[in-house]
Amino acid sequence: MQTLDLVSNLHETQSRVLAPVATLIGVERTYARGRLAVPALRGVDIELVPGELVALTGPSGCGKSTLLNILAAVDRADGGSVLVSGQDLCTASESQLTLLRRRSIGVVFQDFQLMPNLTAYENVALPLALDGRTDSVRVLELLSRVGLAQRGSHYPSELSGGEQQRVAVARALVHRPELVVADEPTGNLDSASGRHVLDLLMDLRREEGAALVLATHDRMVAARADRELRLLDGRIASPEA
Ligand SMILES: Nc1ncnc2c1ncn2[C@@H]1O[C@H](COP(=O)(O)OP(=O)(O)OP(=O)(O)O)[C@@H](O)[C@H]1O
Ligand SMILES: [Mg+2]
Numbered sequence: 001m002q003t004l005d006l007v008s009n010l011h012e013t014q015s016r017v018l019a020p021v022a023t024l025i026g027v028e029r030t031y032a033r034g035r036l037a038v039p040a041l042r043g044v045d046i047e048l049v050p051g052e053l054v055a056l057t058g059p060s061g062c063g064k065s066t067l068l069n070i071l072a073a074v075d076r077a078d079g080g081s082v083l084v085s086g087q088d089l090c091t092a093s094e095s096q097l098t099l100l101r102r103r104s105i106g107v108v109f110q111d112f113q114l115m116p117n118l119t120a121y122e123n124v125a126l127p128l129a130l131d132g133r134t135d136s137v138r139v140l141e142l143l144s145r146v147g148l149a150q151r152g153s154h155y156p157s158e159l160s161g162g163e164q165q166r167v168a169v170a171r172a173l174v175h176r177p178e179l180v181v182a183d184e185p186t187g188n189l190d191s192a193s194g195r196h197v198l199d200l201l202m203d204l205r206r207e208e209g210a211a212l213v214l215a216t217h218d219r220m221v222a223a224r225a226d227r228e229l230r231l232l233d234g235r236i237a238s239p240e241a
Contacts, residue, residue: 001230009174013125015068018049018050018051019049019050019086020047020048020049020083021048021049021050021081021085021178021210021211021213022046022047022048022071022082022083022084022085022179023046023047023048023079023081023082023083024044024045024046024047024070024071024080024081024082024083025040025045025048025080026043026044026045026068026079026080026081026196026219027043027044027070027077027079027080027081027082028041028042028043028077028079028080028083029041029046029063029066029070029076029077029078029079030073030078036175039234040063040066040072040234041063041066041077041234042233042234042235043079043080043234043235044063044067044080044231044234044235044236045061045236046229046236048179048211048213050178050209050210050211051205051206051209051210051211052211052212052226052227053201053202053205053211053212053214053224053225053226054211054212054213054214054225054226054227054228054232055142055214055215055216055221055222055224055227055228056068056213056215056216056228056229057215057216057217057222057228057229057230057231058219058230058231058232058237059232061190061221062231062232062233062234063231063234064183064206064215064232066181067215067231068157068181068182068183068213068215069140070089071084071105071133071179071213072101072105072107072181073089073097073100073101073105073180074101076089076090077089077090084100084104084105084178084179085100085104085178087100087104092172102131102175103131103177104177104178105174105177105178105179105181106127106171106172106173106174106175106179106180106181106210107172107179107180107181107182107183108150108165108168108169108172108178108180108181108182108183108185108201109168109182109183109185110183110184110185110187110188111188112156112161112164112165112167112168112188113168114156114164114167114168114171115156116155116156116157117155118151118155119153119154119155120143120148120151120152120153120154120155120156120159121139121140121143121152122166123156123167123171124139124142124143124167124170124171124174125139125174126171127171127175128151128173128174128175131175133175138174138199139152139170139174139181139231140152141215142170142173142174143167143170145170145204146167146169146170146199146200147166148166148167148170150164151163155189159188160193160194160233161188161190161193162189162190162194162196162197165185165188165189165193165197166196166197166200167195168185169185169200169201169204173204173205173208173210176208176210177210178209178210178211179210179211179212180201180205180211180212180213181212182201182211182212182213182214182215183215184215184216184217185197185198185201185214185216186198186216186218186221187216187217187218194218194221198221202224203213
């Protein structure tokens with residue numbers, strides 16, 4: 001057997017034996033719009049293991065953001081079960097969800113969502129600060145990793161879109177989350193900046209061992225994932241493989 005085959009088999013075996021970062025079973029979410037019920041998720045089963053990149057695809061309105069919000073513990077499912085980092089999100093209290101978000105989950109948004117009145121350094125340090133921690137070595141390491149070591153004192157308005165998103169990637173990983181959720185992270189960027197942000201997200205989740213779930217409309221982005229989950233009308237349309 002070739003060495004590469006051995007390495008790839010080892011990786012597969014590791015993935016199988018690693019405890020999942022997230023397990024979703026039969027997840028449902030229905031929004032109320034006036035007197036109308038809008039079913040956004042209709043029974044979604046997913047398992048995510050450490051270090052993998054999963055692309056979430058599907059047409060507009062199929063439920064991608066709804067699913068990411070549930071994974072990120074900012075919204076709750078109405079049915080089914082959601083386990084993230086060993087915690088049952090359906091029964092967790094609000095303060096348990098807050099702690100989970102601070103310690104175990106990183107989020108990257110399409111529109112960056114940096115704090116405009118904080119510098120790049122302060123934005124990256126924010127997840128640690130919210131958890132009562134300071135770690136300047138870690139913040140500087142991440143800023144340097146995303147190629148912005150010299151820009152720590154700059155405010156978001158002084159950075160390009162691609163640079164702002166790289167700050168957001170550093171912020172999403174600074175507290176060593178087990179799960180990183182990214183909702184169309186390259187959607188507002190030109191293709192070169194988008195590729196750079198995706199490269200960084202992919203490299204960092206591998207280095208840090210986090211599972212990364214990324215919603216995208218971009219076939220090129222989806223093609224680089226370890227696997228693709230296609231949502232159609234609130235259900236997984238492709239088999240989980
Ligand atoms: N707060 C809300 N109130 C009512 N309906 C909502 C709400 N948020 C989402 N929906 C509906 O739920 C469904 C799924 O929406 P969602 O935003 O998850 O789709 P999406 O796959 O992320 O779409 P896009 O690719 O356009 O971002 C849609 O029918 C949408 O209109
Ligand atoms: Mg969306």
